[in-house]
Amino acid sequence: MDQSVDNAVSNMPEEIAIPRVNGELVFESPWEARVFGLAVALHEQGAFEWKIFSQSLTDEIASAEKEGESSSYYERWLRALHHVTTGQDLLATREIVDRTKEVQDQADHEHDDHGHDHPHHHHE
Amino acid sequence: MANEDPAILTKALESLLVEKGLVTSGRIDEIVKSYEEDIGPMRGAQVVAKAWVDPEYKARLLVDGRSAIAEFGFTDPHGAELVVTENTDDVHNMVVCTLCSCYPWAVLGLPPAWYKSFAYRSRAVSEPRTVLKEFGLELPESTEVRVLDSNSDIRYMVLPKRPAGTDGMSEEELAGIVTRDSMIGVGEAVCP
Numbered sequence: 001m002d003q004s005v006d007n008a009v010s011n012m013p014e015e016i017a018i019p020r021v022n023g024e025l026v027f028e029s030p031w032e033a034r035v036f037g038l039a040v041a042l043h044e045q046g047a048f049e050w051k052i053f054s055q056s057l058t059d060e061i062a063s064a065e066k067e068g069e070s071s072s073y074y075e076r077w078l079r080a081l082h083h084v085t086t087g088q089d090l091l092a093t094r095e096i097v098d099r100t101k102e103v104q105d106q107a108d109h110e111h112d113d114h115g116h117d118h119p120h121h122h123h124e
Numbered sequence: 125m126a127n128e129d130p131a132i133l134t135k136a137l138e139s140l141l142v143e144k145g146l147v148t149s150g151r152i153d154e155i156v157k158s159y160e161e162d163i164g165p166m167r168g169a170q171v172v173a174k175a176w177v178d179p180e181y182k183a184r185l186l187v188d189g190r191s192a193i194a195e196f197g198f199t200d201p202h203g204a205e206l207v208v209t210e211n212t213d214d215v216h217n218m219v220v221c222t223l224c225s226c227y228p229w230a231v232l233g234l235p236p237a238w239y240k241s242f243a244y245r246s247r248a249v250s251e252p253r254t255v256l257k258e259f260g261l262e263l264p265e266s267t268e269v270r271v272l273d274s275n276s277d278i279r280y281m282v283l284p285k286r287p288a289g290t291d292g293m294s295e296e297e298l299a300g301i302v303t304r305d306s307m308i309g310v311g312e313a314v315c316p
Contacts, residue, residue: 026160026234031131033160036234037152038138040201044155047146050202054276058223065242073225073240078130081137091140099136100128107132 032074039081048088056080056087164233165304167198168281171208171231172307173298176286186210189281193231200230204276210283211309215268218256218309219280220248226274228281232307239308249273259310272309282307287315 027033043050057080064071071079085091141147171193175182185192189206193199200206206228209217221227222245227235238244247255252269256262263269272280284306290298305311 027156029131031134033156034138034152035130035134036159037155038134038141038147040155041147041151042141044151044201045147050204051276054224054226057225061224073237075130078134082133085137085141090144090146091137095140096133096136099140100133103132103136103139104129107129 028072028074032077035074035078035081039077042081042085042090047090048084052088053080053084056083059083159229159234163229165231165302165307166299167193167196167233168228168231168304168307169299169302170196171198171281172283172302172313173295175208175283176290176298177295182210182283185283198230200228200279202229202276205278206230206281207272207278208281208283209270209272211285211312213267213285215270216256216263216309217270217272217280217282218248218252219272219274219282220245221274222246222249223275226276226279228274228279230279231281232304236304256310259305261311282309284309284311284313287313289315 027036039053042048043053057077060076060080060083064076082096086093086096138147138149138152142149171185175185181192181195184195185208189208190200190204192208193206204226211217220239225235225240227239244255249271252271253263256269274280284302286298287301290301293301301316302313303311306313
């Protein structure tokens, strides 16, 4: 099961007052940690200069703020990383779309498998 | 892309990149763990404490921050410069990254949510003294407030003023009174 931590703070809209949370978590949920580590590891392995990623993140933040989007910091980070992986030709857009669908289907399937008290049919 | 569950897309990206041999999941695990558990403001606090007790170290730190923190084995994963600026009675330095979230990971770990917020990023530049007041820090008018805008090439760390009444403290005890906020420049180190 997904271990996401529900945390209203991460979804708080930007306010004029500076939001401050005592004892804030480093990451609000496992995927945030994962996308962070992924970007850093890729850079470490020489896939791209950090400046490239940093610029992409800056662009995502700027466009999200301009559009008044309530996306979180790491959602923007993820978009930036997606952009860099295709922009730097590390991955093709098509394969990301395909793999995303596979992962989604797998997640849906696993979800459906829980909590049933009657048998259902698998089609392999 | 806008409607996708971020956890799903993240998993898809990781699995593809691992398959292509561009990263390993194990290394991602290590990186996450290190930033969750090991790399944090205690590192910066050690640097500050040493600078307070050792004038030659302080001099090295102010000239070449990156080399000076490397003496502790602390290195920035992006190869960015680290500039350490000293707070005095005359000048109070405050750090921000107006465009994204550039931050001296090597000595402070990952930035807090407020540092990355639109509110801080814009107001630190437009009304720094008001922002400092909200953090509980009110400076005399005679103290100049300087706002340093970080970027991917240069990260900043503040060397806070050593508080009065700390003469008898050991380096370790001194590290214990250095707060993260004082190294960002939105607070001061306080004698307990």
